[in-house]
Amino acid sequence: MSARVDHGVTSGTFSLDGQTFDVDNNVWVVGDDNECVVIDAPHDVDGILAVVGDRKVKAIVCTHAHDDHVRVAPQLRERVVAPIMLHPDDRPLWELTHGDSETGDHLWDLDLADGLRIEVGGTALEVLHTPGHAPGAVCLYAPDLGCVFTGDTLFHGGPGATGRSYSDADLIVQSIRARLFALPDDTVVHTGHGEDTTIGAEKAALG
Structure with missing residues (x-):
């Protein structure tokens, strides 16, 4: 069975620095008819599982730890019995949502x-470590599929937001130029929110 990308959208909220916003998040599932990985775990476990179907989930891969990307990761982990994967630099953001514990039981796997x-x-x-939107932000490049999953690092229209805690505007641009713009121009960019774009289109726009 050949690998493919499946897509859904879930709706909920994003909260940070004392403010809350309504957001729609993309759900990306990569795999074949038998197994898959889920990229991010936003808002609604049942909505994510509707994209997964009856496949075995090998991992829940988090592009970063803002609450709209990891809020239901522990519940999803219980439902599908798969490990949560996250870059350790995002631990402070993870703990804003899931608390801290001496035992580590609350953490990713x-x-x-x-x-x-x-x-x-x-x-x-x-895995491409692309800090800026968050310290542990990553993108996931799938060369066989001609696409990259950028979370909130790169959108249709430019870099992700950097006006909140744990973000860095200069660093996100450095990450995009060094890591993402090194990919082929026709690479499809599957984002954490909103519509797809391509590396070439965003390279031309950012200059």
């Missing part, structure tokens, strides 16, 4: 690291 390959359904996702 496996650390993401730059260059890590996550294999699923006969293809692989390569």
Whole structure:
């Protein structure tokens, strides 16, 4: 079975720095007919599982730890019995949503690291550490599928927001230029919110 990308949208809220906003989040599921990985866990477990179907979930891979991307990750983990993966630099943001604990029971299961390959359904996702929107923000490049999952690092129209705690406007642009703009121009960008774009389109727009 050949690997593919499936997509859904869930709706909820994003809260940080004492403010809350209504948001729609993309749900991306990568795999074949038998197994898959879920990219981010926003808002609604049942909405995510509707995209997964009856496949075995190998991992829940979080692009970063803002609450609209990880809020239901622990519940999803229980439902599908799969590990949560997150870059450890995002622990402060994770703990804003899920609290801190001496035991570590509340944490994710496996650390993401730059260059890590996550294999699923006969293809692989390569982890690109792209800090800026969040310290542990990552993008997931799928060369076989000609796409990259950018979370909130790069959108149709430019870089993700950096006006809140734990973000850095200069660093996100550096990450995008060094890591994402090195990908082929025709690479499709699947974002955390909103519509797709391409590396080439965003490279031209950012200059």
